[in-house]
Amino acid sequence: MTSKKPRRLIVGDIHGCADELAELLFRFKFMPGHDSLFTVGDVVGKGPKTREALELLRQFGARSVLGNHEHHCLTAAAIPAAKRTERQKQYLASLEPDQKKWLDHIAAWPLYIEEPDLIIVHAGLDPAASRLSDMRREITTTIRTWDGEGKYLNRPDRDPPWFECVDPGKTVIFGHWAVRGLVDLPRFKGLDTGCVYGRELTAWCPEEKKFHHVAARREYAPLVKD
Numbered sequence: 001m002t003s004k005k006p007r008r009l010i011v012g013d014i015h016g017c018a019d020e021l022a023e024l025l026f027r028f029k030f031m032p033g034h035d036s037l038f039t040v041g042d043v044v045g046k047g048p049k050t051r052e053a054l055e056l057l058r059q060f061g062a063r064s065v066l067g068n069h070e071h072h073c074l075t076a077a078a079i080p081a082a083k084r085t086e087r088q089k090q091y092l093a094s095l096e097p098d099q100k101k102w103l104d105h106i107a108a109w110p111l112y113i114e115e116p117d118l119i120i121v122h123a124g125l126d127p128a129a130s131r132l133s134d135m136r137r138e139i140t141t142t143i144r145t146w147d148g149e150g151k152y153l154n155r156p157d158r159d160p161p162w163f164e165c166v167d168p169g170k171t172v173i174f175g176h177w178a179v180r181g182l183v184d185l186p187r188f189k190g191l192d193t194g195c196v197y198g199r200e201l202t203a204w205c206p207e208e209k210k211f212h213h214v215a216a217r218r219e220y221a222p223l224v225k226d
């Protein structure tokens with residue numbers, strides 16, 4: 001037993017970077033059954049070890065929200081095999097040999113997780129929704145900027161970031177915006193620091209009010225603005 005208080009660790013976009021995830025948990029001295037683990041989604045896709053990342057998170061009892069890349073897996077699985085694109089086939093192959101098990105697992109991930117003091121969401125909150133439960137999937141998994149109506153969600157040159165357009169009354173922890181990188185505002189913590197692009201994996205601990213970073217072992221994918 002330990003006298004240390006339980007801590008929560010919320011991990012940014014992992015994208016199959018299981019080695020960096022393992023190093024992060026080791027360096028944090030994460031204690032399963034005592035500390036709590038969360039991710040902002042986009043655990044899958046692009047990187048080298050999707051299955052290993054999912055398995056590690058499952059072993060540590062992590063709770064995740066749905067990212068656009070998990071949604072991509074679910075979409076791929078829902079269409080006939082003969083009609084799948086190469087990218088869709090790759091995503092499904094990355095879940096083998098237990099593809100069905102992981103698809104069922106991912107399908108249960110919520111759009112957001114609400115704690116007494118914070119909200120975890122993949123891309124951001126829906127500024128048009130008056131309640132969290134009214135938020136639309138397309139927005140929570142893909143928003144970067146807000147145009148006032150939700151037609152364009154990624155126009156950084158024209159529109160403000162979504163987090164300048166909401167007032168949730170709690171700290172919001174999110175990912176999805178590797179091009180922008182770390183966001184460290186009092187109410188908003190953006191954790192996508194592009195590990196899969198060769199930068200770093202980032203997590204936030206609310207109890208310590210501190211970020212934890214692990215350098216990427218290499219560049220696994222080119223940075224593309226999707």
Ligand SMILES: [Mn+2]
Pocket residue numbers: 042067068069122141175176177
């Ligand atoms: Mn994403």
